[in-house]
Amino acid sequence: MTGKATGMTAPHRDQVDRLIREALAARQRAYSPYSRFRVGAALLDEAGEVFVGCNVENASYSLTLCAERVAAVTAIAAGSLRWRMIAVAAEGGATPCGACRQFLAEFHADLAVIVVDAASGLWSNHSLRELLPHAFGQDSLGVSQPQSD
Numbered sequence: 001m002t003g004k005a006t007g008m009t010a011p012h013r014d015q016v017d018r019l020i021r022e023a024l025a026a027r028q029r030a031y032s033p034y035s036r037f038r039v040g041a042a043l044l045d046e047a048g049e050v051f052v053g054c055n056v057e058n059a060s061y062s063l064t065l066c067a068e069r070v071a072a073v074t075a076i077a078a079g080s081l082r083w084r085m086i087a088v089a090a091e092g093g094a095t096p097c098g099a100c101r102q103f104l105a106e107f108h109a110d111l112a113v114i115v116v117d118a119a120s121g122l123w124s125n126h127s128l129r130e131l132l133p134h135a136f137g138q139d140s141l142g143v144s145q146p147q148s149d
């Protein structure tokens, strides 16, 4: 599997390979009967734990959940709030949508984002700040750290 790094310093290759495998596996579990567009995500936290997600569509389209947010809420529900990297696998290598960028930025504005083309295996490395410049966040509200309660 080949890859290319863009922008920030390349993350550790073993971690990238692991996350790509996990994201591709999660992609196979996508529930996407309407779009047929399968997406898998794998989120690595600072403790080395991996949390996965897949897109989950709904007949009421606006209820659809993206793989990235499913992985994120799975991590949060397990008590993980300190993240290192997320891999997102889709045909063509889709970057996270705007809603997911905002959602992820709540927890790590500089999160490494690995975008994987599920067809070719090619991937690229980005930072969330690159994908969501001038984000609205805690700073906008005068909060320096995310508060859990």
Ligand SMILES: [Zn+2]
Pocket: 066, 067, 068, 069, 096, 097, 098, 099, 100, 101
């Ligand atoms: Zn999304």
